[in-house]
Amino acid sequence: MYIDTHAHLYLPDFQPDLEEVINYSKLVGVEMFVLPNVDLETVNPLMQVVNEHASCYAAMGLHPTSVSANYKTVLEEIVGWFSRSKFIAVGEVGIDLYWDKTYFKQQQEAFAAQIDLALSLSLPIIIHCREAFSEIFDILEAYRGRGLRGVFHSFSGGTKEVNWIRNFGGFYFGIGGVITFKNSSLKEVIRQIPLDEILLETDSPYLAPVPHRGKRNMPSYIPVIAQALAIYKVSTPELVEECTTRNAHKLFNFN
Numbered sequence: 418m419y420i421d422t423h424a425h426l427y428l429p430d431f432q433p434d435l436e437e438v439i440n441y442s443k444l445v446g447v448e449m450f451v452l453p454n455v456d457l458e459t460v461n462p463l464m465q466v467v468n469e470h471a472s473c474y475a476a477m478g479l480h481p482t483s484v485s486a487n488y489k490t491v492l493e494e495i496v497g498w499f500s501r502s503k504f505i506a507v508g509e510v511g512i513d514l515y516w517d518k519t520y521f522k523q524q525q526e527a528f529a530a531q532i533d534l535a536l537s538l539s540l541p542i543i544i545h546c547r548e549a550f551s552e553i554f555d556i557l558e559a560y561r562g563r564g565l566r567g568v569f570h571s572f573s574g575g576t577k578e579v580n581w582i583r584n585f586g587g588f589y590f591g592i593g594g595v596i597t598f599k600n601s602s603l604k605e606v607i608r609q610i611p612l613d614e615i616l617l618e619t620d621s622p623y624l625a626p627v628p629h630r631g632k633r634n635m636p637s638y639i640p641v642i643a644q645a646l647a648i649y650k651v652s653t654p655e656l657v658e659e660c661t662t663r664n665a666h667k668l669f670n671f672n
């Protein structure tokens with residue numbers, strides 16, 4: 418069986434047919450789903466979906482693109498959720514300098530605060546990093562050797578970034594539909610990442626793999642991603658499935 422380690426199944430995109438989406442995913446072998454939070458607006462729909470579906474697991478955090486001037490109040494509310502419910506990770510967190518640099522300083526502060534939170538709760542973090550590797554590394558550097566674990570979701574770096582992350586230790590590389598894109602440099606980069614450091618993810622409803630690119634992404638496309646990954650890792654889809662599922666269990670401790 419496969420695990421989709423990053424899917425926003427609580428977004429309005431899935432409201433009309435979430436039951437079918439989940440049932441069909443299970444039919445093709447994708448049986449567990451990690452749902453990372455984005456901001457205060459997504460908390461209630463997220464909690465509703467995980468309460469209704471035993472196969473869905475929630476991560477709680479404040480997404481960098483949702484960090485603004487008043488982030489402290491928002492973060493306080495989000496942190497409050499950890500005493501009210503069970504979460505398997507803090508996420509998604511990180512820095513995004515692609516969409517907007519206005520709140521860069523606040524993004525840095527929110528990221529560091531949520532790393533502290535993860536360490537205090539002994540939870541892994543789900544990192545969203547867009548055009549911000551060096552900025553994220555600068556912050557992580559202060560936590561070296563303190564047992565921080567997590568995943569670089571939708572990993573988009575090159576050799577240099579792979580080496581930095583592997584040297585830091587404790588982190589997995591989240592691989593999704595981008596690996597199937599025609600001009601993706603990930604096809605080369607992925608050769609330097611051992612299978613036992615890779616997690617499969619869709620980032621549904623975004624980033625659907627070829628031949629579904631541009632359409633709504635769904636967890637049932639995980640086998641398409643596994644197939645592509647198997648080719649570039651000179652492996653088999655079965656081995657990719659077995660290995661990435663084991664990795665997900667190790668990181669998220671679903672029980």
Ligand SMILES: [Zn+2]
Pocket residue numbers: 423425453509620
């Ligand atoms: Zn996401």
